[in-house]
Amino acid sequence: MSEGKIVSIHSFRGGTGKSNTTANLAAQIAMMGRRVGVVDTDIQSPGIHVLFGLDDQKMGKTLNDFLHGAATIREVGYSVGEHPAEGQGRAQLKGKQIFLFPSSIKGGEISKILKEGIDFNVLNEGLQTAISEFDLDYLFIDTHPGLNEETLLSIATSDVLIVILRPDNQDLQGTAVTVDIARSLDVPNLLLMVNKALPKHDASAIKAEIESQFDAPVTSVLPLSFDMAENASRDLFSLSYPDHEWSQALKNVVPFILNAK
């Protein structure tokens, strides 16, 4: 078994920028020469493939195929470095070791998995095989928002769990439950990340308050950015706009992942 780490990115509610954060963090770490995988376990509403420029036509075998035993993990892994998509950010991933394990976007495939459920041992075996076969340093998991069964499976198998929240009361309440679950499932590294903080808002005050509420490190406070929202699905924002304040704040999360035990 490889020493690669499983990093799950989760948020209690949708719209926190979870997929964007996952894709950009994975891309940043791949740019540093690490071998990185990205698994979309958001089976109900897959989307991270779009950020890497993988469209329906190019999509081959999916995680769904693996889960029903119709494909191996090796067959599901899509090399982003060999097929860089359009966009000046994505183009930088050319030749990098970054592999995407997409979820099917076909309605029938989605409902099939949801009906049958996912076996923890099968998913875990898939993730471990992805790490060993692709010799990954980090395997990122983009989870479905909320705490449904497939998300709990992802949390249970994680070495690092990053919970993304917006600085509002509803997100804080949901994050509280997620934090408790992560501790109950013995996740060794629990990290928080705040996204969509209002401009001119005191980021250090938010960080201090949330850290004291949850007794877990807040890795970074990312600003609400219209530039980001406008460009998000067209490219990997932190690569195409490396000096933007959102990108700078995202990069602050990277050392927390690299230093996780």
Place this chain on the structure above:
Amino acid sequence: MIDAVLEKIREADFFQELSDDALAAVAAKATLRKYATGDALMRKGDPADSFHLILEGHLKIVTTDARGDEIIINRVGPGETIGELALVDERPRSAGAIALDNVEALELTKEAFFDLLDHRLDVSLGILRGFSNRLRFSTTYIEKVIDWSQKTAEGDYSFLEHTQPITNRPGTDDDKAAQLLSAFYSMVRRVKAREEGLKQQVEQLTFEIDQERRKKEFEEITGTEFYARLKEQAHTIRKKRQGL
């Protein structure tokens, strides 16, 4: 007409283009009026039959908003004229003028004014120049609003601190530019207040977690058979991985 009054007329922006001789002709046609605090020189909707040059004291120029509340769109004082535009375009007063203290003003009726324009080319020309100055002034207003709109869009409200929306320039009761500026100012203040309110709300919200609900939701998730099995499986797998 005494010299002191003539001196005041000479200082008025509206008459600044008039020669001494022309000023004397204006003064000869005007009547001195006195008003106490709270007196109305004119009310919104009144027919425009005269205009005033303020000699002493101050007035507020007022209109009403959609709800009928009074909006002060300007404040005028000595040397300023009110009501001259309405005289020319013959429309009813678009705003009222109320004395804020004891006011002395020279009133020039429509007849006297038109009579002057009819017989004195130098007066007509001087008045035209005055209007032309006003037009330029309105353009400056518009440029200001454009500049402030751009600043507001960028979230820079600093101009609120170091600019003053009330102006002591002439051109008041019909001055739509002044109204626009005033409305713009009040809009930006409200936008700023809303934005600050939103920021505070977010800060307060971060302090509130319903601990009972948190406990209840945690128990709902962890109380299932699925969860118990998952916890056990996760535990086994973690141990196995640590062992390697």
